[in-house]
Amino acid sequence: MKVIVVGCTHAGTSAVKTILKENPGTELTVYERNDNVSFLSCGIALYVGGVVKDPQGLFYSNPEELASLGANVNMQHDVTNIDTAAKTVSVKNLVTGEEFQDTYDKLVLTIGSWPIIPPIEGIQSKNVLLCKNYNQAKEIIARKDDKKKIVVVGGGYIGIELVEAFANDGKEVTLVDGLDRILNKYLDSEFTDILEDDLRAHGVKVQLNEMVKGFKDNEAGDITTVVTTGGEYEAEMVILCVGFRPNTDLVKGQVDMMKNGAIIVNDYMQTSLPDVYAAGDSCAVNYNPNGGHAYIPLATNAVRMGLLVGKNINGPKIKYRGTQSTSGLYLNGFTIGSTGVNDASAEAFGLETRSVVLEDFYRPEFMPSNEKVLMKLVYEVGTNRIVGGQLMSKYDITQSANTLSLAIQNKMTIEDLALVDFFFQPHFDRPWNYLNLLAQKALEQEAELAAK
Numbered sequence: 001m002k003v004i005v006v007g008c009t010h011a012g013t014s015a016v017k018t019i020l021k022e023n024p025g026t027e028l029t030v031y032e033r034n035d036n037v038s039f040l041s042c043g044i045a046l047y048v049g050g051v052v053k054d055p056q057g058l059f060y061s062n063p064e065e066l067a068s069l070g071a072n073v074n075m076q077h078d079v080t081n082i083d084t085a086a087k088t089v090s091v092k093n094l095v096t097g098e099e100f101q102d103t104y105d106k107l108v109l110t111i112g113s114w115p116i117i118p119p120i121e122g123i124q125s126k127n128v129l130l131c132k133n134y135n136q137a138k139e140i141i142a143r144k145d146d147k148k149k150i151v152v153v154g155g156g157y158i159g160i161e162l163v164e165a166f167a168n169d170g171k172e173v174t175l176v177d178g179l180d181r182i183l184n185k186y187l188d189s190e191f192t193d194i195l196e197d198d199l200r201a202h203g204v205k206v207q208l209n210e211m212v213k214g215f216k217d218n219e220a221g222d223i224t225t226v227v228t229t230g231g232e233y234e235a236e237m238v239i240l241c242v243g244f245r246p247n248t249d250l251v252k253g254q255v256d257m258m259k260n261g262a263i264i265v266n267d268y269m270q271t272s273l274p275d276v277y278a279a280g281d282s283c284a285v286n287y288n289p290n291g292g293h294a295y296i297p298l299a300t301n302a303v304r305m306g307l308l309v310g311k312n313i314n315g316p317k318i319k320y321r322g323t324q325s326t327s328g329l330y331l332n333g334f335t336i337g338s339t340g341v342n343d344a345s346a347e348a349f350g351l352e353t354r355s356v357v358l359e360d361f362y363r364p365e366f367m368p369s370n371e372k373v374l375m376k377l378v379y380e381v382g383t384n385r386i387v388g389g390q391l392m393s394k395y396d397i398t399q400s401a402n403t404l405s406l407a408i409q410n411k412m413t414i415e416d417l418a419l420v421d422f423f424f425q426p427h428f429d430r431p432w433n434y435l436n437l438l439a440q441k442a443l444e445q446e447a448e449l450a451a452k
Contacts, residue, residue, distance in 0.1 A: 011280025018310020049165030122215030279305035337401025340388030
């Protein structure tokens with residue numbers, strides 16, 4: 001069996017390792033346009049902020065390891081065309097300029113995503129940088145030290161983490177976002193209001209509901225003014241973090257996709273063409289809260305999907321369990337976890353939901369120290385099925401987001417969570433775990449509504 005893997009970050013690395021382990025003797029060729037594999041872009045802000053000193057720690061594999069497992073690894077090779085009918089790929093060696101064709105029996109598309117670059121006037125300024133891969137991270141690091149004023153455009157996870165890193169480094173930081181809240185995909189206003197105020201307390205200018213209209217360089221080219229619908233902000237460096245799009249132009253019109261270009265796969269990671277598999281940021285995921293498809297480019301999704309490609313490349317064996325889009329964040333001392341839908345996103349996924357919010361201590365009040373946990377549970381009207389949850393505290397409660405993720409995946413109800421067995425030990429929690437109490441509040445809400 002001859003397999004070609006196009007792209008080798010998270011999903012590609014996972015697929016290559018699993019294919020070679022599960023299918024000895026496979027002739028496997030990798031084509032990757034960059035000079036590295038497996039870069040954890042979620043660590044860029046830690047690298048920028050100096051928490052991670054050695055950037056090599058942000059890689060968990062390398063071309064040499066994949067070659068040692070039996071892969072024919074071709075770095076800095078760009079696949080310029082894919083013909084799924086002829087089962088051929090056209091490749092260009094970016095170092096030598098050589099162009100050639102290769103053939104496959106099975107094709108694995110782990111071609112990832114790329115930052116959204118809106119068509120804004122002045123966006124080509126040398127002071128406007130992207131933040132996705134290792135080379136972009138290195139450029140930010142190389143240029144940040146002598147910069148005082150920095151504007152970050154985009155209030156998602158990467159943008160917010162960069163804002164924190166730059167602010168803690170003593171920079172004058174302005175955050176610009178076109179929406180009315182930061183982290184809107186993950187958290188509702190009960191949480192984002194607190195985090196926005198905290199950013200302001202740390203000296204960050206938080207400019208929300210402002211769309212970027214353009215970038216204007218001064219005559220010397222060392223200052224860029226970010227022009228928005230609400231004002232103008234000078235910067236020596238602008239980081240653009242407005243989201244990602246699936247990098248799937250190579251197979252457009254050849255496999256089924258969502259409207260945004262994300263490749264649709266079945267439970268065994270096959271596209272609409274059985275010999276073409278796909279995984280990672282180029283794909284739609286099976287979204288468990290509503291049983292449909294969604295575009296959620298996360299490393300956690302990518303490595304699982306890549307593993308399943310390897311498990312199923314020689315025939316269906318293990319089904320995809322889907323995802324809840326579970327994520328965690330550490331921001332200025334707050335630990336934050338979320339999973340599934342929130343109040344703001346539920347309707348877009350075709351769900352009718354209700355929610356409850358609870359704030360309580362995570363362990364008995366007789367303990368010498370304690371912290372409150374702010375929690376929210378989102379559940380489906382009629383079935384009481386749990387479809388989302390959010391938690392935030394100065395105590396590390398992030399693993400509870402994983403607990404709620406498992407509840408969503410297994411279609412648990414608020415009744416199940418209200419009574420599920422959690423251990424009690426005063427160092428860690430109370431006789432009723434805070435997740436029990438959260439679900440019990442949801443039950444109380446349902447009882448009150450039923451009594452009306």
